[in-house]
Amino acid sequence: MKKEFAVIGLGRFGGSICRELSGEGMAVLAIDKDEDKVNQFKNIATYSVILDSTDEDALREIGISNFEHVIVAIGENIQASILTTVILKELGVSRVTVKAQNDYHEKILRKIGADQVVHPERDMGRRLAHNFISSNILDYLELSDDHSIAEVKAGRKMAGKTLADLDIRAKYGCTVVAIKQGREIIVSPSADESLQEEDILIVIGADKDLSRFEKNLVIEE
Template sequence: MAKEIRTFAVIGLGSFGQAVASELARFGNKVIGIDLDDRRVAQVAPILDAAVILDTTDELALREAGIDRYDVALTAIGRDIEASILTTMNLKMLGIETIWAKASSRTHHRILSKLGIDRVILPEQEMGRHIAQMLNNPVVQDYVSLGNGYNVVTIVMPERLEGTPLSALGIGDPHDVRLLGLMRGTEFRAAETADFALACEDKLILLGKRPELRRFGDSL
């Protein structure tokens, strides 16, 4: 069955907005990029389905551009807080199903949150936590927060654990973490048996709360 193509509107084409729009397009989605700066619009025009110069604080202009027909919209306007808020309000007025917005400060975050959109993000803070987690423990290669204290991490097996059975790692007891699987090269392995032998550079995909994941990482 063919993949359903989703439609995305990315408003604000600074480095963050351009990165999001480009990746969404690379995944095969239909993406429109919008900015007041003609140079930014020109940069993404070759890789997106559409790229337009538009004042998104004008609800009528957004409607005339057909933004109300898009499934998801991201307000990625950074420094101009007023434009970010007005744009996000206009997207709500247009009835777009899913709206995310980038905040540039905690105050900006609080204001956007009051608009009742699906998610407000502080990219610098989120990336900072991500980097800190990896710097804190060198075996942690990747880290995703799921909310409510739960995280998924990718931990790379050190060379000294080559051939060690999975049961020797103490997953589940004494370490209260859950193994979701592992990557061996480009191949995913379920690794369901306790005697499964680990290889150097295997990447364990683990679910748990941060303190437990940290203790497990430290034990390696």
């Protein structure tokens, strides 16, 4: 069975989620109080409805509690975001993901029961910043407040050396969980795995340790 999602707020973030979920064959209800935005998704989402998500009766009437996962992607209106989240949890929605505008907004959302809080602008800013530092840092994903996972390209400093030679875990406190060599992916690589330029390493660790690792082995002058 297809999973059923509802996306509330069809701005850039919510609209992107709606398109991706629909493209993956999921059943998606697109919701916004702006008629023009809703009309844009009539031929994309499975269903679309013009609705004020702070209206509890309206949400109950469309059967919002029947959806497995509701994404609240409301833009600048923090009050509407918070009130919508409260209503969704009171109506029994099992999983609610909410876009936060700032850390204070996130604290409130977590206190009122949001299951997941995301900061798309902040997270994208971090990912881009790491890529700006070095083209060898391909991606950067925050796992918690102080741990992340990085996707880095092996350059001159790593080429021709084994993981044992580099001793990444002992020297930097990071763990190489996988290596991509062309189309092949090596999961939990052994210490004698030799690296070549253009190999891609998936590395996990504390932010401070990843930073030392990147400065010493990834970033090239």
